[in-house]
């Protein structure tokens with residue numbers, strides 16, 4: 199199987215000033231995962247776990263402090279040197295808030311025409327035909343009812359379809375969808391998730407589906423990556439992770455889902471997130487019901503627990519051999 203995207207030990211810190219003191223925020227810590235072509239991988243974690251940071255690093259909006267991002271076997275730094283437009287064409291993004299993602303003054307036709315003109319140099323009749331085809335692909339039909347509409351005339355679900363059509367317009371190989379349904383009505387979330395599945399199966403697009411909701415991740419994705427405070431704590435086949443979660447955090451995530459289709463991001467009964475400390479030890483130890491002596495001394499490495507199922511937890515492997523190099 200072909201890998202399309204690989205992250206190797208990618209780290210990103212931000213700094214924030216509180217009461218005159220500079221505080222470091224570890225948004226991504228040595229994040230590694232590999233996404234296979236035409237797969238859907240879900241990146242799951244509660245608010246503040248670093249999901250959008252990773253999306254921004256992959257799409258090139260932000261630069262990593264260290265580590266490597268490879269798309270189709272070529273590093274992002276190499277893509278940046280002279281091939282950034284091609285990279286942008288191939289790696290598109292769908293945002294959480296479709297209202298903010300669209301210019302209120304632009305019609306659907308104009309919005310979708312931009313990538314078709316810029317990246318594919320279409321014009322005239324071929325441009326018009328492609329806009330029509332894309333609206334059909336995202337099920338905004340009959341096309342004539344939507345093509346000349348402005349954003350305010352459309353519902354949230356319809357706007358997210360326009361955003362998706364715009365993302366697909368450049369014929370991208372990878373779409374990073376950052377919580378694409380969390381701001382939409384519960385009733386239309388499943389339709390947008392179905393559209394993602396359809397774009398993967400019919401158009402061959404690979405997806406990184408970012409969500410705080412493990413249930414939709416299990417339903418949609420082939421693989422799941424669980425993120426806690428910028429650290430990958432568990433990853434593997436979606437069914438295996440959801441059916442047999444190995445990391446105490448993933449277990450808590452699954453237990454604390456009151457309503458997977460809720461409109462608001464659920465505050466989980468997991469205590470307060472401390473995003474600033476990095477004083478060694480397991481990232482989850484302050485909240486872990488199973489924390490042991492060793493969990494305060496070293497960082498557990500992400501290691502195979504079963505085939506295609508990795509976990510970073512001393513409960514599942516030998517602590518002496520599996521500490522990550524800091």
Ligand SMILES: Nc1ncnc2c1ncn2[C@@H]1O[C@H](COP(=O)(O)OP(=O)(O)O)[C@@H](O)[C@H]1O
Nearest residue numbers: 212213223225244245246247248249250251473
């Ligand atoms: N530009 C920034 N400046 C400072 N801190 C940031 C910035 N962007 C994100 N952060 C912080 O990084 C952490 C991860 O944020 P984010 O990636 O948005 O998480 P998520 O998408 O999972 O909610 C949070 O603590 C957030 O406050």
Ligand code: SF4
Nearest residue numbers: 480483486493511512
């Ligand atoms: S390594 Fe220790 S603290 Fe971390 S999740 Fe496992 S048992 Fe809990």
Ligand SMILES: [Mg+2]
Nearest residue numbers: 249250251376
């Ligand atoms: Mg986010």
